Amino acid sequence: MEKTLPRMLREVSQKYPDIPAQMTRISKEGDFETVTYKELYDNSQAFAGGLLALGTVRGEKVGLISDNRKEWEQADMGIMTIGACDVPRGCDASEKDLKYILSFTEVKTCIVENEFQIRKILNVKDEIPTLKRFIIFEEPTENEVKLCKEAKIDLLRFYDVVEDGKKYNEKNPGKVEAEIEAGQWDDIAAIIFTSGTTGVPKGVTLSHGNFITQLDELQERIYLKPAERAICVLPVWHVFQRLVEYVIISQAAVLCYSKPIGSILLPDMLALNPTLLPAVPRVFEAVYEGITKKMRRTGGIVEALFNFFTAIAICHSWMDRKMFRKNFMTHNEFTPGYWLLFIIPWLLLYPWKLLGNVLVFKKVKAMLGTNFRAGVAGGGAYPKAIDQFFWALEINVVEGYGMTETAPVVAVRPVDAPIFGCIGTPIRGVSARIVDMEGNVLKPGNKGVLQIKGGTVMKGYYKRPELTEKAISPDGWLDTGDLAIESIHGELKILGRVKDTIVLTGGENIEPLPLEAKMQESRFIQTAVVVGQDQRNLGALILPNQEELELWANENNISFKDFEDLVKKPEAYKLIEDEIKELINAKNGFRMFEKIVKFAFLTKPFEVGKELSAKQEIMRYKLTEIYEKEIKGIFKD
DSSP, X not given: OOSSHHHHHHHHHHHSTTSEEEEEEOSTTOOEEEEEHHHHHHHXXXXXXXXXXTTOOTTOEEEEEOOSOHHHHHHHHHHHHTTOEEEEEOTTOOHHHHHHHHHHTTOSEEEESSHHHHHHHHHTGGGOTTOOEEEESSOOXXXXXXXXXXXXXXXXXXXXXXXXXXXXXXXXXTHHHHHHHHOOTTSEEEEEEEOTTTSOOEEEEEEHHHHHHHHHHHHHHTOOOTTOEEEEOSOTTSHHXXXXXXXXXXXXXXXXXXXXXXHHHHHHHHHHOOSEEEEOHHHHHHHHHHHHHHHHHHOHHHHHHHXXXXXXXXXXXXXXXXXXXXXXXXXXXOHHHHHHHHHHHHHHHHHHHHHHIIIIIHHHHHTTOXXXXXXXXXXXXXXXXXXXXXXXXXXOEEEEEEOGGGSSEEEEOOSSSOOBTSOOSBOTTEEEEEEOTXXXXXXXXXXXXXXXXXXXXXXXXXXXXXXXXXXXXXXXXEEEEEEEEEOTTSOEEEEEEGGGOEEOTTOOEEOHHHHHHHHTTSTTEEEEEEEOTTXXXXXXXXXXXXXXXXXXXXXXXXXXXXXXXXTTSHHHHHHXXXXXXXXXXXXXXXXXXXXXXEEEEOOSOOOBTTTBOTTOOBOHHHHHHHTHHHHHHHTOO
16 A cells, blocks of 8 residues: 555556546537646646745645646645645635634645635735745736735746746756655645634644545445546545545546536536546435426426336335345344335336336436446435435435545445445444443444544644544544444444534424435425524424425416515415425424424525535534524514
């Protein structure tokens, strides 16, 4: 196993020099620019030389403020080549966050994507006294050149630094190679800041070893062949996408850059014909919603056939999982009994499922291309209804789990042998256990707090030993803060966050995620957020699906001026109230105190940086501030 990530890239580039490493769309017509593995390695080594020429030293922190693009990986590998580490953030980072992160890590060199990042940083430059220079990916404007000059900050183009690095390497042969050889397993590769529940960024310190520990088994669970393509849509500063790129590179596959926007992603899927799509669950939800919405618009016999064959496929796959033990099980189930019960209906439905595949599902699968092997859902809870749908259509989407503090992978379902309704078993090199609130280890089948130990666990929070001590026990167990349960076969299932648990005045403890996921099965509900801490009962903030609600209103002759006017109509409230009652009830496994008594409508989708984190997770602590008025209205007597 390689000791550092640059050594891994060197080995792959030597073995597969001419295979494409990166593909970027350069025109609307579908033309893509390609960078080979040799070019990726050469550019990263030249950039490393350029950094050495600028005086960057081993252990130095280098800012990397950019979204996903080919230069990001080249810069990242170049930084790590000389033993420095990057401090990444996306282009949506606020001035406040950039000021804190760059000053706290004492950054001297900051790589930025464009002039907008330069302006933000220059606005707080006085509070980042160590900053000496910017290296910009895009062409700077005259205004930015002038501003940097006035601020006495050097401004360099990325490719100029690469060219300077080539000259440096010619004059200093073997210098960069010596830096690679000096790299160690435990060297810091990155310091990734997470907002945390308090909103104060915490710098997670991750080593080369933290990342490399995962690569061995991930190449088995999520395998790629050399030159196979993987779509990259997530923010690369986030640890999930970062690790995904290392997994792709380690197998000499191709990084294909796209965006998680339907109008961009779907054409790219058809043009690139990828094998793998790693994404947050919301992307797969959007694909599902796009498919079902298209069928409803078409209507008639097409919609009827789709609904009929989907119901058959879901029913058949449910029986199939029971009979062939493909479900998450907390106790032994009597499989022969399922065979006796289901064998005849299973056989009778099978031809109908095949017919549905020919008439309907084949066209749906074609949207993903002919080479599609699997999607990987990570970075958030994967809704059961979406999991069920894709499983029934035999579109393989495997769920994984991790966190920034574990670099990030703890577990992921294997592509070739997935178990439904879980995240799979922990990967090699990682141990997991479930404990109660007193720290006692629980047996399989019992709900508790998930703790992790092993080679992926972070070195600690940068310059915050008190937080590190709180998160990691003296014997090395990291408290994830997640509620989980273990199956009899060692698979894990995430149930929610300990800190997300809502406690009613009656003492009832409620996990909001299952309730929210169930409500969002309604075609009229885009987003549901359960509230009710320290209240007698539960309420919810509901963002309706605007398109579906307006379509319903027109079909039912309900007049309205605009969307905000529509949600004020009593008919709209009654519709959503009935939808919630139909979904949240004892029939679907919910308890009496989990009933949603009242709700308030929202009219604007949640935004990244406001209500959502970069990986599109809801930041609940912010919702209580932003929607304080609406929440008070729900519980007003």
